[in-house]
Amino acid sequence: MSMTKACRKIGVNYCHGTTKINLWCPNANKVAVLKPKDETIIHLEKADFGYWQKTTDLLQPGDEYFMLLDDKTLPDPTALQQPDIHQASKVANLHAFEWTDEHWQIPAMQDFIIYELHVGTFTPEGTFEAIIQKLDDLLELGINAIELMPVAQFPGNRNWGYDGVFPFAVQNSYGAYTGLQELVNACHEKGIAVILDVVYNHLGPEGNYLNDFGPFFTDKYQTPWGKAINFDDADCDAVRTLYIENVLLWLRDFHIDGLRLDAVHAIKDFSAKHILAEIKEHVDAFNQEHQKTHFLIAECDLNDRRYLEPLSQNGFAMDAQWIDEFHHALRVSAGGEKNGYYEDFSGISSLAKAYQDAFVFDGLYSPHRKKKFGSSAAGLAGERFVVFSQNHDQVGNRMLGERSSQLFSFEMQKLMAAAVFISPYIPMLFMGEEWSASSPFQYFISHTDEELIKAVQEGRKKEFAAFVSEEEVPDPQAISTFEASKLRWDELNLPQYKTMLAYYKALIQLRKTHPVFKSTQRKGLKAYADETRQMLY
Amino acid sequence: MSMTKACRKIGVNYCHGTTKINLWCPNANKVAVLKPKDETIIHLEKADFGYWQKTTDLLQPGDEYFMLLDDKTLPDPTALQQPDIHQASKVANLHAFEWTDEHWQIPAMQDFIIYELHVGTFTPEGTFEAIIQKLDDLLELGINAIELMPVAQFPGNRNWGYDGVFPFAVQNSYGAYTGLQELVNACHEKGIAVILDVVYNHLGPEGNYLNDFGPFFTDKYQTPWGKAINFDDADCDAVRTLYIENVLLWLRDFHIDGLRLDAVHAIKDFSAKHILAEIKEHVDAFNQEHQKTHFLIAECDLNDRRYLEPLSQNGFAMDAQWIDEFHHALRVSAGGEKNGYYEDFSGISSLAKAYQDAFVFDGLYSPHRKKKFGSSAAGLAGERFVVFSQNHDQVGNRMLGERSSQLFSFEMQKLMAAAVFISPYIPMLFMGEEWSASSPFQYFISHTDEELIKAVQEGRKKEFAAFVSEEEVPDPQAISTFEASKLRWDELNLPQYKTMLAYYKALIQLRKTHPVFKSTQRKGLKAYADETRQMLY
Incomplete structure (x- = not known):
């Protein structure tokens, strides 16, 4: 534990031997903390901009507490521990963990081979600890980064993570904050980076107490999940600060290497400084201070190069973004269905365009969206884009959650994997894909x-x-x-699964060592589709 | 009439001797034009992307017509003539007018001195023709551009213009399209530029038939006037095309020199190419083709430099924008009230900031908005900003519509005028201000x-x-x-009004000739406020 470590600026923080409280409750007349164990009440003092503060020794790591807002008793939505979303919050000690990853270096973006996993279904136990037991398997596979689906506390023990309601609390059933610290440390010791999926565009429908504390949402914009988070309306500064502090928490107190920002197209912000740009500024400053290269990957459904362009050019400077269009083109090429959003993709000619131009729709008319869509990605290097033949959404949003293993022939699955690994983009796998796992992800x-x-x-x-x-x-x-959605690791004893795993290992090895496949240079790359012969070259 | 002139691409256009119809009705099963006079029905043919088309000689300039959408009889919302918003549309001949302004050159931005006027109340007659009679007075005053409040057809004969519902039809009571062509031609012959205020962020509440034709609005965003215009949702391409064609109409067929885009902060567009950027591209292309320098001035309440930055840097490349903050700071400095949005302004120290930094709120916390607001305007030249001590909104949005003449002493009015003219920004007057007109603008x-x-x-x-x-x-x-809101020109026979007019003439002359006041260079400009002595230097 280093005494020079910075403390989180909002919430209840036990840091450097004392507990500092700083909570945003702009509309409350009286704010206090209640310890249910002995009914101690700690009154907070009103500060500027709607914050309420106190420095106290009455709250120690492990203590349970509630917030008292006027006459309401509520959990603390910024809590670091929240075992039950409707019950007491718990004080944490983020600095107790003894890190042993001093020598860890974050790989360069172009070298990443990412493995997306869901903590609850990756292992029978569904915990961070159980993941640690599998790290050698992942190392042997050849990947160098795991990407954890969201771990913010959600209702109950079973959830993809996108219903999280306590952005700072690590899911208790996964192993809470200490479990995540253990996992990241173990990964770094083995040479594996950890990317965390974070959701800054909405909150889950149950246990969202944030709006009780202040105007956390705005009705200026509608999102698929209802009212938008208030990033640009009156009182938005505290909301913005909350998410910036959330970013810094993962990098500083969990040694997370990079964040995957969920659905940034649903983050509506017309401020002169977009929240993504402000987040990037803070990550840059943190990196500068710590001589690190933490990074941000956006899930973005806008095909807008602005998200990748420098801050100095009014961009948001995301280090990379997902391209779902590559997946869609690949799946249609492989003979997958053509309904829904797949109607926009013609097969190999779309795939050729994805190889060559990253965005398939770069200003073209999209029949599915019923409008011209997107901008050109020309000049942006290949490592600015993440591609995959499967991911949690593309598998899980199907009615039965079937993986490619249930939809495509063995040979076609191999072809699809190869299509990802020979691309000039960052390849990503979805857990179990490497052995053509039979379990669905529902x-x-x-x-x-x-x-x-x-x-x-x-x-x-x-x-x-x-x-x-x-x-x-x-x-x-x-x-x-x-x-049913849990991986069945014992499948790996059966020959067909073994064969696929060996194939993936070979592919990844090729990607890592062959100078052509390794390169994310896009300049001079040409892709042609021969529709008659169904060939791409 | 030149045979090489381009024709408008949407609507009913009599052009080069024939009438071409191209109307967007994506959800109709049958579309026709009805001539009420002889009940002729002209059936349109379905084309791509929801358009319906026909080339016909059955519709001639002056002919009245309705649109028949399935079983609905409607006016044409893209009509060029619409004497009554609920009745028949009328065919126009935009090319009949004999222009004599071939030698007209649009002044450079930094040389503009703008005079904002409302056609209906500028003269007793309230017409374009009557404005022509006043051009010599305006020339003598020294201004070189008039800015017309919106002229798109609105309900009845009395309206500021922001309730317009036929974006292509010039208000009939003002003199319709021929009247506007006459006015612009006369202005250009006298050396006066014409700026037109256009409203692309909402439509008026009465007579808006656009939504009967297609999904013209989206409920993704809320604006102060209800649902937002659909610039980025499904089927938005036709909506975007409509506004681009509207821009081109004014430049091409009315020789308008520049557009003032109303409240662009209420134009919500998350496309990879924002509609303002697309409009700018079209104006640039038009200018290139015609060797002109038509320009765009935005009214923008975001203090976001992106609106002024180049297209190549993800900007919208507006040539200039209004800065209301200069007005607010000036008014508070002059001893005006401090309620509402004025609470953000402290008087001369805010005014000093406006002189030096253009945006008073350039990232600072705004108590009125309850958030940090704006970005820095550093490096943007003075001619990118328009300032004023009065305008239609600042006068007319008061309960009684009082001008400065009713609120401030004669000497203070003079000081406020001087504050505008010595600024490094483009000065703008509101009609009648030059003689301290007594009539309100309600x-x-x-x-x-x-x-x-x-x-x-x-x-x-x-x-x-x-x-x-x-x-x-x-x-x-x-x-x-x-x-009551009409200017009383006979006031000019009275000495106090004459004195103010002479003062304005002298001020404008100074602005135009003195090398310091003429310059819109901001580099090196410093402004200091001495609160104790209430001095600014």
Whole structure:
């Protein structure tokens, strides 16, 4: 534990031997902290800009507490520990962990081979600790980064992570904050980077207490998940600060190497300084101070090069972004279905365009979107884009959550994997893909609100009502849906899975060593599609 | 009439001797044009992207017509003539006018001295023709550009212009399209440029038939006037094309020199190419082709330098923008009230900041907005900003529409005028200001929808309910409110008005000839405020 370590600036922070409280409650007349154990009440003092503060020794690591806002008793939405989303928060000691990764160096962007995983279903145990046991397998596979689906505390024990409601609390059933620190440290010791998926565009539908504290949302914009988070309306400064502090928490106190920012197109901000640009400025300053190269990868459905361009050119300077279009073109090329958003993709000619231009829609008319869409990605290097033949969304958003293993022939799966690894972009795998795992990755939740559970179940059924299928939509709330989605590691004893794994290992080895496949240079790259012969060269 | 002149690409266009129809009706099954005079029906043919087309000789200039969409009979929202917003549209011949302004050159931005006027109240007649009679007075005053408040057809004969609902039809009571062509030609012959205020962020509440034709609005964003215009949702391409064609109409067929784009902060567009950038590209291309320097001035309440930065740097490349903050700082410095948005301005120290940095809020916390606001305008030349001590909004949005003449002493008015003319920014006057005109500029409408009239009347009363005043809120619908807002030119026979006019003439002369006052160089400019002595230097 280093005494020079910076402390989180908001929330309840035990840091350097004392506890500092700084909570944003702009509309409250009286704010206090209640320790339920002995009913101690710690009154906070009003500070500028709607914050309430106190330095105290009455709150120690492990202590449970509630917030008292006037006459409301609430959990602290900025808590670092929140074992039950509706119950008491808990004080953490982020600095107790003994890091042993001093010599860890973050790889250069162009060298990344990313492995996306969901903590709850990656292993039978569904914990950070259990992941550590698998790191040697991953090393042997050849990847050099794991990307964790969101770990912010969500309702219950089963969730993809996008229903998180406590942005600073690490999911207790995964192993809470100490578990994540252990995992990152272990990864770094083995030479594996850790990317964390964070959700800054919405909050989950159950247990979201943030709006009780201040105007956390604005009705200026609508998102697919309702009101937008308030990044540019009155009182937005505290909301922006909260997310900036969240970014810094992961880098500083968890040694996370890079963040994957979920659906940034749903972050609506017309400020002169967009929140993504402000986040980037803070990451740059942190990197400067610590001589590191922490990075930001955006999931962005806008095909807008501005997200990748420098801050000095009004860009948001994301280090990279996902290109779903590569996936869509690849899947249609492989003979996948052509409904929904796949209607925009013609197969190998779209794939050729993705190879050559990154964005398939770079100003072209998109029939699915019913408008001209996107800008040109010309001049942006290949390492600015992440590609994949599968990911949690593309698998899990299917009615039955089928992986490619259930949809495509063995040979086609191999071809699809190769298509990813020979691209000039950063390749990403979805856990289990490397052995053509048989388990699906289905949509699962574990809410406690009965009405919400029903609404999600109905919504899911409705979403797939058009599908003519003998099969039932799996019940998202059922434990069996979650259990079915777990990887079956014992499959690896069977020859067909072994073969695929060996193939992936060879592919990754080729990617890492062959000067042509290794390069993310896009200049001079040409891709041609021969539709008649279904050839791409 | 030149045979090489381009024709408008959408709507009903009599051009080069024939009439071409191209209307966007993506959801209609059958589209036709009906001539009410002889009940001729001209069936249109379905083309790509929801357009319906026909080339015909059955529609001639002056002919009245309706659109038939399936079983609905509607005016054409893209009509060039629309004498009554709920009745038949009329075919125009934009090319009949004999222009004599071949030798006209648009002045350089830094040389502009702009005179904002409202056609309906500038003269007793309230027409374009009557303005022509006043051009010599304006020339003598010294201004070199008039800026017309919006002229798109609105309900009735009395409106500021922001309730326009036919973006391509020039208000018939002002003199319709031929009247505007006459005015611009006359201005150019006398050496006066014409700037037109256009509203691309909303449509008026009465007579808006655009949404009957296609998804013209989106509920993704909320604006102060309801649903936002659809610039980035499904089917937005036709909406974007409509506004681009509108820009080109004014430049090409009316010889308008520059556009003032109303409230661009309410134009919500998350496309990779923002509609303002696309408009700018078209203006640039038009200028290139015609060797002209048409320009765009934005009204923007974001203090975001992106709006002024080059397209190559993800900017929107507006040639200039208004800075209301200069006005607010000036008014508070002059001893004006400090309620509402004025609370953000401290007087001369804010004014000093406006002189030196253009944006008073360049990232600072704004108590009124309750957030940090704006970006730095460093490096942007003075001619990128338009300043004023009065304008239609700052006068007319007051309960009684009082000008500075009713609020400040004669000497203070002189000081405020001088503050504008010695600034490194483009000065703008509001009509009548030059002689300290006594008539107010009040809020007036002439809707026909009784419920709407009541709603506007009530809204206006409510807006000012907090004001402790013996006086009544003027009735916006009353003719007397409109009449009271007309300039009283006979005032100019009285000595006090003559004195002010002479002062303005001298000031403008100084601005135009003195090398220091003429310059819009901001580099090296320093402004200091001495609060104790209330001095600015």
